[in-house]
Amino acid sequence: MSVLDELVAGAVEDQxxxxxxxxxxxxxxxxxxxxxxxDARQWLKKPDGIPVIAEIKRASPSKGHLSDxxxxxxxxxxxxxxxxxxxxxxxxxxxFLGSLDDFDKVRAAVRIPVxxxxxxxxxxxxxxxxxxxxxxxxxxxxALDDDRLKSLLDLAHSLNMTVLVETHTREEIQRAIKxxxxxxxxxxxxxxxxxVDVNKxxxxxxxxxxxxxxxxxxxxxxxxxxEDYARAGADAVxxxxxxxxxADHEQAVNRLVKAGARVKASEQTPLASHEGPYFGQFGGRxxxxxxxxxxxELERVYTEAKADPEFHKELARLNQQYxxxxxxLTEAPRFAERLKEKTGLDARVFLKREDLNxxxxxxxxxxxxxxxxxxxxxxxxxxxxxxxxxxxxxTATVCAMLGLKCRIYMGQIDARxxxxxxxxxxxxxxxxxxxxxGDRILKDAINEALRDWVTNVKDTHYLLGTVxxxxxxxxxxxxxxxxIGEEAKQQLQDWYGIDHPDAICAxxxxxxxxxxxxxxxxxxxxxxxxxxxxxxxGPESGRHAIRFAPGTGELGMFQGAKSYLLxxxxxxxxxxxxxxAGLDYASVGPEHAWLKDIGRVNYSWATDQxxxxxxxxxxxxxxxxxxxxxxxxVAGAYKAAADLKAxxxxxxxxxxxxxxxxxxxxxxxxxxFGYLTDEQAKALEANGAQGNNADGE
Amino acid sequence: MTNATASTPSGQPLGISHKPSPTESMFEKFKAADKxxxxxxxxxxxxxxxxxxxxxxxxxxxxxNAVEIGLPYSDPVMDGPVIQAASQIAIDNGEKIxxxxxxxxxxxxxxxxxxxxxxxxxxxxxxxxxxxxDFENAGGVGLITPDLIPDExxxxxxxxxxxxLDRIFLVSPDSTEDRLKIVADNARGFVYAAARMGVTxxxxxxxxxxxxxxxxxxxxxxxxxxxxxxxxxxxQGARVGSYADGVIVGSALVHTMLDESGKHAVDEAAGLKAxxxxxxELAEGIHNARN
Numbered sequence: 001m002s003v004l005d006e007l008v009a010g011a012v013e014d015q016x017x018x019x020x021x022x023x024x025x026x027x028x029x030x031x032x033x034x035x036x037x038x039d040a041r042q043w044l045k046k047p048d049g050i051p052v053i054a055e056i057k058r059a060s061p062s063k064g065h066l067s068d069x070x071x072x073x074x075x076x077x078x079x080x081x082x083x084x085x086x087x088x089x090x091x092x093x094x095x096f097l098g099s100l101d102d103f104d105k106v107r108a109a110v111r112i113p114v115x116x117x118x119x120x121x122x123x124x125x126x127x128x129x130x131x132x133x134x135x136x137x138x139x140x141x142x143a144l145d146d147d148r149l150k151s152l153l154d155l156a157h158s159l160n161m162t163v164l165v166e167t168h169t170r171e172e173i174q175r176a177i178k179x180x181x182x183x184x185x186x187x188x189x190x191x192x193x194x195x196v197d198v199n200k201x202x203x204x205x206x207x208x209x210x211x212x213x214x215x216x217x218x219x220x221x222x223x224x225x226x227e228d229y230a231r232a233g234a235d236a237v238x239x240x241x242x243x244x245x246x247a248d249h250e251q252a253v254n255r256l257v258k259a260g261a262r263v264k265a266s267e268q269t270p271l272a273s274h275e276g277p278y279f280g281q282f283g284g285r286x287x288x289x290x291x292x293x294x295x296x297e298l299e300r301v302y303t304e305a306k307a308d309p310e311f312h313k314e315l316a317r318l319n320q321q322y323x324x325x326x327x328x329l330t331e332a333p334r335f336a337e338r339l340k341e342k343t344g345l346d347a348r349v350f351l352k353r354e355d356l357n358x359x360x361x362x363x364x365x366x367x368x369x370x371x372x373x374x375x376x377x378x379x380x381x382x383x384x385x386x387x388x389x390x391x392x393x394x395t396a397t398v399c400a401m402l403g404l405k406c407r408i409y410m411g412q413i414d415a416r417x418x419x420x421x422x423x424x425x426x427x428x429x430x431x432x433x434x435x436x437x438g439d440r441i442l443k444d445a446i447n448e449a450l451r452d453w454v455t456n457v458k459d460t461h462y463l464l465g466t467v468x469x470x471x472x473x474x475x476x477x478x479x480x481x482x483x484i485g486e487e488a489k490q491q492l493q494d495w496y497g498i499d500h501p502d503a504i505c506a507x508x509x510x511x512x513x514x515x516x517x518x519x520x521x522x523x524x525x526x527x528x529x530x531x532x533x534x535x536x537x538g539p540e541s542g543r544h545a546i547r548f549a550p551g552t553g554e555l556g557m558f559q560g561a562k563s564y565l566l567x568x569x570x571x572x573x574x575x576x577x578x579x580x581a582g583l584d585y586a587s588v589g590p591e592h593a594w595l596k597d598i599g600r601v602n603y604s605w606a607t608d609q610x611x612x613x614x615x616x617x618x619x620x621x622x623x624x625x626x627x628x629x630x631x632x633x634v635a636g637a638y639k640a641a642a643d644l645k646a647x648x649x650x651x652x653x654x655x656x657x658x659x660x661x662x663x664x665x666x667x668x669x670x671x672x673f674g675y676l677t678d679e680q681a682k683a684l685e686a687n688g689a690q691g692n693n694a695d696g697e
Numbered sequence: 698m699t700n701a702t703a704s705t706p707s708g709q710p711l712g713i714s715h716k717p718s719p720t721e722s723m724f725e726k727f728k729a730a731d732k733x734x735x736x737x738x739x740x741x742x743x744x745x746x747x748x749x750x751x752x753x754x755x756x757x758x759x760x761x762n763a764v765e766i767g768l769p770y771s772d773p774v775m776d777g778p779v780i781q782a783a784s785q786i787a788i789d790n791g792e793k794i795x796x797x798x799x800x801x802x803x804x805x806x807x808x809x810x811x812x813x814x815x816x817x818x819x820x821x822x823x824x825x826x827x828x829x830x831d832f833e834n835a836g837g838v839g840l841i842t843p844d845l846i847p848d849e850x851x852x853x854x855x856x857x858x859x860x861x862l863d864r865i866f867l868v869s870p871d872s873t874e875d876r877l878k879i880v881a882d883n884a885r886g887f888v889y890a891a892a893r894m895g896v897t898x899x900x901x902x903x904x905x906x907x908x909x910x911x912x913x914x915x916x917x918x919x920x921x922x923x924x925x926x927x928x929x930x931x932x933q934g935a936r937v938g939s940y941a942d943g944v945i946v947g948s949a950l951v952h953t954m955l956d957e958s959g960k961h962a963v964d965e966a967a968g969l970k971a972x973x974x975x976x977x978e979l980a981e982g983i984h985n986a987r988n
Binding site for chain 2: 063066221222223224227241242245246247248251255259284285286287288289290292293294296437438443444447450451454455456457458554556557558559565567570571572573
């Protein structure tokens with residue numbers, strides 16, 4: 001005799017003895033007199049959360065004694081306060097130590113639906129449940145043949161109760177659907193390691209009709225399992241031990257409710273208006289508590305600004321009159337010809353000219369937006385990190401314009417290879433701090449900026465330059481940069497009469513210029529999106545900043561966000577390398593991590609060699625000198641062309657985002673192409689302006 | 698990293714453990730004696746793994762009650778120059794997270810309460826459940842998480858519940874009442890109150906804000922509140938110990954084992970001697986704070 005058989009036999013025996021005291025007719029009369037049931041289906045599926053069915057359970061055959069629960073009504077009220085959508089009450093007395101008396105107490109204590117959980121195999125038990133005020137009953141497919149399952153289900157439905165039909169296998173799910181189950185409990189615990197197995201869940205839940213509510217029924221203990229189930233598509237979860245044995249029941253339920261809301265919030269469509277803190281499982285706020293007040297304030301002020309037409313008016317005015325927006329969309333026919341020579345694809349190529357913005361890069365879009373927020377917050381001091389120096393220059397510029405005190409942190413290696421930008425920032429009145437700790441590159445500059453911010457957060461704003469870091473930075477910086485794609489879309493239509501591009505290419509360090517140009521096209525499936533990371537000496541060399549290729553980045557938390565991260569076997573951040581200081585970063589913005597995981601953007605990389613070759617191509621064919629960062633996008637265009645060709649495109653329209661201009665990179669390029677005499681190169685080195693960090697380090 | 702779910706001998710997943718917290722028992726004892734506890738920090742593996750085990754033992758033998766065993770991290774944003782330097786030395790000398798449990802055992806065997814302080818990525822990468830299991834098995838008591846706020850701590854709350862480990866979150870002087878409540882509600886063991894805004898490091902003066910923060914944190918529901926960051930002398934320890942349940946000292950202890958350049962460790966005999974002396978001096982000040 002199996003455990004289930006034994007439990008069923010016991011339940012039937014107990015039912016018979018109850019029936020002697022209260023015959024079926026009496027129970028039926030009580031059932032008709034009972035207040036009508038709550039429609040539990042309305043409670044078990046929500047657009048903005050994962051409803052939690054919290055269970056009152058003293059013991060189970062598999063785990064023995066769990067909790068005394070002297071006052072089930074009090075426990076139910078705690079569950080309800082914590083945000084539970086329904087309460088499940090075990091009424092089986094032999095092994096689960098429950099009773100209908102427990103059920104009555106709970107029913108009287110809460111206003112949310114209550115589930116009678118028992119081994120129900122007779123009509124009497126269904127009537128009895130209704131007589132005690134149940135809104136939901138449980139039927140276990142494994143304990144019932146098809147006819148019995150159907151007649152009990154129909155009876156419960158005829159009494160306006162909702163039935164949670166518990167299944168364990170695909171076959172049982174099919175049986176449940178066949179007899180008309182509307183709420184199906186799915187058990188996807190992997191019996192080997194007892195973990196929730198999302199693949200198993202997907203396998204089980206595949207081709208369930210849309211109107212069936214899916215309840216994850218086993219193995220939910222805490223937020224981790226709930227999130228796993230929620231991401232796999234469960235509508236609701238049933239939790240027993242994880243809430244019944246918690247020290248604080250209300251808090252335990254509430255943690256689950258919040259975790260469900262988080263997952264749901266991150267699943268809202270469309271892609272383009274996706275808001276943090278979470279992009280799928282990425283993002284968040286992995287920062288010291290000391291920064292939370294400042295992040296909350298920033299989020300609040302930004303939300304207010306977003307809703308304020310005056311803010312948008314001021315930003316638009318400065319974008320036009322100070323930055324020089326819109327930046328042009330330039331057709332590049334001679335470059336297109338070279339692309340054709342190399343790849344055989346006859347494409348029309350357009351360049352989005354962020355290099356023509358004031359200060360020479362897209363960075364000013366974000367710096368300006370955040371600086372206006374600094375004014376709104378009433379802060380007086382701005383700090384920022386910079387890699388290539390472009391964000392530092394943009395920040396120093398807007399601070400000069402708005403009269404804000406400004407300090408820029410820059411890794412010592414970056415400061416050397418971008419010496420001209422250091423001079424520019426100082427010219428603009430900013431204090432430049434060379435960071436000599438760690439690897440002395442962008443990440444170390446961010447560490448120092450974060451330390452400064454933790455210390456001086458009262459009057460200081462950290463003007464983060466990319467779509468990374470803690471919420472709200474990834475969403476906010478994206479919002480300030482998305483003008484790039486919005487303009488490009490409009491210009492392509494207005495200037496060139498082309499409805500939409502077939503491909504967008506952008507370089508990805510932290511990822512702000514890429515997000516900026518891609519956002520307007522995220523929900524247009526006709527547009528292929530390509531992001532190119534810094535390949536350095538290639539993925540096998542170990543000297544690169546590729547986070548997305550297999551065998552490179554892993555899931556981790558870095559500088560405030562959960563994303564892909566280059567780390568060693570100990571979880572320590574790896575040294576990155578790229579000829580381009582602006583792409584030389586161990587992690588990547590969480591929205592990109594999400595876009596990679598959902599397959600919306602194709603990510604690949606361009607090596608130093610490829611980027612420098614593309615740099616030269618664009619200089620020679622179009623008279624446009626791109627930043628070395630942007631040259632990775634140009635190099636990527638060749639790779640994208642190959643992909644488009646393979647997809648069958650004959651005459652695609654491609655846009656490459658030229659995120660910045662290359663004047664700052666002349667030392668590096670001069671050395672790379674041997675355009676400098678040894679003497680000139682030496683003179684540059686003596687000034688501290690080294691070509692790239694491969695030399696002399 | 699695979700994260701095997703812990704299970705009971707019969708193959709069922711582990712439930713919530715209701716084993717009492719040794720940290721809380723320690724504070725009860727100290728409260729009964731009207732004394733604050735002394736919590737000392739050193740990074741594991743600094744300057745090298747063997748030396749650091751001796752240093753942990755030295756601290757406990759000379760008056761530290763609970764030891765905050767730091768896990769060295771490449772990007773410690775809450776730490777000032779002294780701890781950054783020590784962490785880098787430890788990493789360079791082959792510190793491995795899997796060996797930190799030796800330090801946990803060392804502290805437990807010496808009679809101290811072993812706590813670990815770690816930036817979150819290290820634990821996440823090791824595997825949260827795996828860390829909790831190994832830490833519990835080694836006699837570990839609680840984890841201090843400087844860059845993990847309760848809002849992001851779902852996986853850790855679950856693992857710590859299953860393994861009866863303390864969750865020590867931080868609060869800072871500008872934390873709002875709402876934030877203090879979130880931290881107090883989710884904490885187990887004690888709440889770590891930062892004496893000032895900023896990163897770890899020694900300071901010649903301590904302002905009055907920590908006392909107010911301790912009061913506010915208690916009001917938010919925290920049972921035990923300890924103060925750290927910037928406490929470096931016996932006198933400061935005594936001042937803070939007059940109102941806090943525990944006093945946390947880090948950089949000042951680490952400092953005793955660094956040479957004048959601040960970039961290299963001093964040799965073992967001299968380092969341990971200086972550490973012992975500094976520990977005694979601080980213990981004297983802290984334990985007699987309310988006399």
